[in-house]
Every structure is written in structure tokens, then in C-alpha cells.
Amino acid sequence: MSAIDPRDVVARKRDGERLTEEEIRSVVLAYARGEVADYLASAFLMAAFIRGLDPEETVALTRAMVESGITLPLEGISRPKVDKHSTGGVADGVTLVFAPLAASLGLAVAKLSGRGLGHTGGTLDKLESIPGFRTDLSAEEMERQVDEVGCAVAAQTDDLVPADGALYALRDATATVPSVPLIAASVMSKKLAVGTDLILLDVKAGSGAFMKTVEEAEALAAACAELAAGWGRRARVVVTDMSQPLGDAVGNALDIAEAVEVLRGDRRGRLAELAAEFASAAQVVLLDLSEDEARARVERAIASGEAVETFGRMVEAQGGDPAVVDDPAKVLPAAPVVVPIEASEDGWLAQVEAEEIGRAAVGLGAGRARKGDAIDPATGIVFGAKIGDRIRRGSSLGEVHARTEEEARIAADRVVAALSVSEEEVEAPPLVYGWRDAQP
Numbered sequence: 001m002s003a004i005d006p007r008d009v010v011a012r013k014r015d016g017e018r019l020t021e022e023e024i025r026s027v028v029l030a031y032a033r034g035e036v037a038d039y040l041a042s043a044f045l046m047a048a049f050i051r052g053l054d055p056e057e058t059v060a061l062t063r064a065m066v067e068s069g070i071t072l073p074l075e076g077i078s079r080p081k082v083d084k085h086s087t088g089g090v091a092d093g094v095t096l097v098f099a100p101l102a103a104s105l106g107l108a109v110a111k112l113s114g115r116g117l118g119h120t121g122g123t124l125d126k127l128e129s130i131p132g133f134r135t136d137l138s139a140e141e142m143e144r145q146v147d148e149v150g151c152a153v154a155a156q157t158d159d160l161v162p163a164d165g166a167l168y169a170l171r172d173a174t175a176t177v178p179s180v181p182l183i184a185a186s187v188m189s190k191k192l193a194v195g196t197d198l199i200l201l202d203v204k205a206g207s208g209a210f211m212k213t214v215e216e217a218e219a220l221a222a223a224c225a226e227l228a229a230g231w232g233r234r235a236r237v238v239v240t241d242m243s244q245p246l247g248d249a250v251g252n253a254l255d256i257a258e259a260v261e262v263l264r265g266d267r268r269g270r271l272a273e274l275a276a277e278f279a280s281a282a283q284v285v286l287l288d289l290s291e292d293e294a295r296a297r298v299e300r301a302i303a304s305g306e307a308v309e310t311f312g313r314m315v316e317a318q319g320g321d322p323a324v325v326d327d328p329a330k331v332l333p334a335a336p337v338v339v340p341i342e343a344s345e346d347g348w349l350a351q352v353e354a355e356e357i358g359r360a361a362v363g364l365g366a367g368r369a370r371k372g373d374a375i376d377p378a379t380g381i382v383f384g385a386k387i388g389d390r391i392r393r394g395s396s397l398g399e400v401h402a403r404t405e406e407e408a409r410i411a412a413d414r415v416v417a418a419l420s421v422s423e424e425e426v427e428a429p430p431l432v433y434g435w436r437d438a439q440p
Helices: 006-014 020-030 038-052 056-068 094-104 124-128 141-151 162-173 182-193 213-229 253-264 270-287 291-303 306-317 354-363 405-417
Strands: 082-085 109-113 151-155 196-204 234-241 250-251 337-342 347-352 380-383 396-402 421-422 432-438
Touching: 006 020, 006 038, 006 213, 020 038, 020 162, 020 270, 038 162, 038 182, 056 162, 056 213, 082 109, 082 182, 082 270, 094 109, 094 124, 094 151, 094 234, 094 253, 094 270, 094 291, 109 124, 109 141, 124 151, 124 337, 141 151, 141 306, 141 354, 151 306, 162 182, 162 337, 182 196, 182 213, 196 213, 196 270, 213 234, 213 432, 234 253, 234 270, 250 253, 250 354, 253 306, 253 380, 270 432, 291 306, 337 405, 354 380, 354 405, 380 405, 396 405, 405 421
Parallel strands: 082 196, 109 151, 196 234
Antiparallel strands: 234 432, 250 380, 337 396, 347 421, 380 396
């Protein structure tokens, strides 16, 4: 047991006192080692939730979580290294596009991703819908692949920031998840444990995000930027719109097919635009290019086929079928039932409850209601309408991919019920609300 009594630490924070780095470190590391009971760690989290953590305390918490496990310095990679993370949403396939796109531009992307839970999709689940694709790469395998291909997307190992996983499970069980300092420490500890030259962080705001308002998202963005600066790492943090599904595909195999279309240059829209935004931002910082030069290189990488070819090489390197980039329909699993989603009235699409669309996809088997649930890679929803679009009663808004007609009908009804239609023209929301830079 640590020389510092964790009960004293909890009591000090309960009473609104500021904790020292050593006090926070002692509790976090002792809990990660199994020396502090769940009930005492829960009390620590609740005290931090109610009393708050200042920037120095949040940095100390983040440092302790990183110190609880191994780090990935990635010293053997000669390319400029960038990591990109999203706080999660619906139809957010940016990582699937960004990783190979950035690699085709001469950058290195070593991306540790997670699985879907609740209404948000998981990048690992999406990639595993490609037959044979492996996400359980060792640190050595990941570094070698990034050096050879330019990118790898794999699962976080249990020995990387283990304190975060343990504390997050408690936060979920004790209703202490919606705390900006605790969220920021959780997000950034995983980013700071990997030795990249630039961290790109996408904080989502809207009905499909955990942060429902732009103000909440901006508070989290500021906290994450402060953490990066306090750690001496360069980061760019952006708040983006999640008031509706970002792309069209809400599923797993469906997301892969959409990402391939974007990488080929066959699909435009908000997903393609945001992926290009991130690829350009990375080049501006790491390659010292102007925004115009960076965007022109993105467009050339897609038009030349280099971006989609890099995706194929990544897939092959991780055991998947690279033919997915040539004909996704022949490689990816497909649901036996496809039912159209039809508009119920005329007007302009004014509002979308994106979380409800995500939950409708979960109901089809495309996501998890609880950790450990099985995923059906073939099912999901394709929803092509966007806020501001003119729609007409009976017109197609998308389609449901399901195992049975009944499941498809239920999901289609849920999607239509999640929409609000206006008799007057509606302006589309902005995609990007604003960037925030963290300088070491």
C-alpha cells in the first residue's frame, strides 16, 4: 500500500482542497495495481466529479494513468507521425479514410482504436467486417507495418494505460462519466502514451455525440488542448458537428464500403470533407505547407488512386482481403433484407436525432447495447439525407440492411420518427466550429 492513505486523498478532494501530483498518482497507481478497493476509487471519482479538477490536477491524473502501463515511443518510424482521435458519434468513418490518406501523403499513422458501444460505432468492428482482418497487433508488428505501409489501425493492448480502462468501468457504474476533466484525462492519456509528433483530436457536438452542445464540446476541447500543452506535446483540437450522422453508413461493412468510395473519389459529402480537413491540418503542421498546398495534395492523392491503394496495402498487411478496394460488394458480408426508408411528409429536413438512428442500427445487430455483445457486420442503416435537404413524402431517404423484414421495418420506422421536417427552408449546420492549437 502506498505511504499516502487514499482515504485522506478522498477526504481532501471531498472538502474542495487541491490535490498534489503525488496524492493523485498514489491513488491511481495503487488502484491499477489492485491495492485500492473499488469502493474507495469510486469515492475518489465522485469527489473529483463534484468538486472538479483544476488544470494541474488533470495533468497529474493523466500522467498517472499513462504511467500505469507501457508506452509506444515509435522511435523506429522515420516519417512524421500523427495520431487522430474522435470522441465518437454516428457514421463517423473519418479514421477509415484519414489513416490511408495521410499515409499516402508521406505521414505515419499508428492508430489505436476501440470498439463500438451504445449508439457510437467502433473502428475495429468496422475493419473486422473485412474477411481476415486482424486488429490484435503487437507493438512490434504495428511499428513495422507503419514503417512499411505508412499506417496501421489496431486494438489498444491491455498493458497500455490500464488505469484508464479500470477507472472508466467505475465511472460508467457510478454515474461520473460526464466530467470534462475525467473525460479529457481518459481521452488524452491514450494519445500521450503513443509517441507521435502531432495529435489531432475531433470533439463532436450534437445529438449524436456525448457532448450535446457546442459549448460543452468547446470546454472539453480546451481541456484536452491544455493537457497536450502541459505534457509538452503538439496538438490541434477541433469541435465538429454531430447534429446528424456524419457520413451515410451506420454499420460496419456498410462503413467500409463508404470509406472505399471516399478514398476513390467517388463520394463527396461531409465525411469526405472532414477527412480532407484532418489530412490537410496534419500536413500544415508536420510538412510546413500552406493550407492551399495541403488541400491540393489531398485531392491529388485521391484522384491518382494512391489513397485507396494505401488502404488496400494496410488491409493486406493486417490479414484482410485487399480486393475490398476493387469491389467491396464481392468481399464484404451483405444482409439478406434491404428495405427503403421513405419520407413521411414534404418539407425541409430540419432536425435529426442522430443518437436514435445509431440505436436503431444497434437494434439490427450493427452495434452493442452492452460490452461483449456480438456484432453483425452486414446489418445497418444507410441514411443519405442531410439537414437542409428538400424532401418529399414517399421519396427515399436511405435504406435498412437487416436479417428479417420485421427488423428492417422497425428500424425504418425508428429512423423516420427521429426526423423533424419544416415547412420553411432550413440552413445546413456548419461542419467545423473551430480549431484550437496546443503548443508545447
